[in-house]
Amino acid sequence: MKKKQRGQLIVLSGPSGVGKSTVIAELLSLRDDIHFSVSFTTRTPRTGEADGVNYSFVTREHFEGMIAGNELLEYAEYVNNYYGTSLKVINEKLDEGIDVLLDIEVKGAAAVKTKCPEAVLIFIIPPSFEELSRRLKNRNSDEDDVIASRLQTAREEYREIPHYDYLVVNDKVSAAALELEAILTAEACRTKNRLNLIEGV
Numbered sequence: 740m741k742k743k744q745r746g747q748l749i750v751l752s753g754p755s756g757v758g759k760s761t762v763i764a765e766l767l768s769l770r771d772d773i774h775f776s777v778s779f780t781t782r783t784p785r786t787g788e789a790d791g792v793n794y795s796f797v798t799r800e801h802f803e804g805m806i807a808g809n810e811l812l813e814y815a816e817y818v819n820n821y822y823g824t825s826l827k828v829i830n831e832k833l834d835e836g837i838d839v840l841l842d843i844e845v846k847g848a849a850a851v852k853t854k855c856p857e858a859v860l861i862f863i864i865p866p867s868f869e870e871l872s873r874r875l876k877n878r879n880s881d882e883d884d885v886i887a888s889r890l891q892t893a894r895e896e897y898r899e900i901p902h903y904d905y906l907v908v909n910d911k912v913s914a915a916a917l918e919l920e921a922i923l924t925a926e927a928c929r930t931k932n933r934l935n936l937i938e939g940v
């Protein structure tokens with residue numbers, strides 16, 4: 740089959756504690772043709788995180804230099820840290836016909852949709868808000884006030900859901916990853932993405 744002319748930009752958002760990273764890891768194990776965009780951030784690495792794998796960890800000065808140099812497709816400040824997506828890497832991959840997956844919060848997602856209307860926006864939620872609260876508490880890593888503030892942020896993020904193209908429920912990780920894969924397959928089959936298959940007929 741002929742290769743796609745341009746890759747699909749896929750944006751995934753969801754509240755803290757929903758299990759996004761686990762679902763993404765599962766999706767990437769099912770599909771080896773997706774490039775996961777490693778964001779830049781000024782926050783410090785968590786245990787187990789590696790520079791260049793989970794994020795590119797940079798200083799505030801470095802990040803502000805990237806903003807000034809227009810090097811970012813989008814960026815946002817989230818809990819006192821900058822997070823942003825490199826324009827150069829994304830464009831290179833999309834030009835090669837490779838799909839690119841971004842894991843970004845709601846403001847960044849809105850900015851991407853404005854700049855790239857063809858991007859597919861997917862929001863991932865837990866089966867219920869009570870379940871989200873339970874998952875955050877079970878992590879045992881945050882104080883009650885931090886959990887309360889994450890739940891409040893989640894409520895605000897939920898208000899943006901109508902702007903997303905798809906809503907995936909993470910009840911079971913494997914099922915959520917399959918829902919994501921089904922969305923990507925359907926998007927790839929859109930007529931506008933397949934016109935190259937009928938060229939010259």
Ligand code: 5GP
Pocket residue numbers: 752753755778779782813814815817822823824842843844846847848
């Ligand atoms: P965390 O610190 O938990 O890894 O991420 C916090 C939030 O930042 C998550 O909602 C994540 O999706 C978002 N995020 C990660 N990278 C980016 C980015 O490049 N741009 C934006 N706008 N948000 C990001």
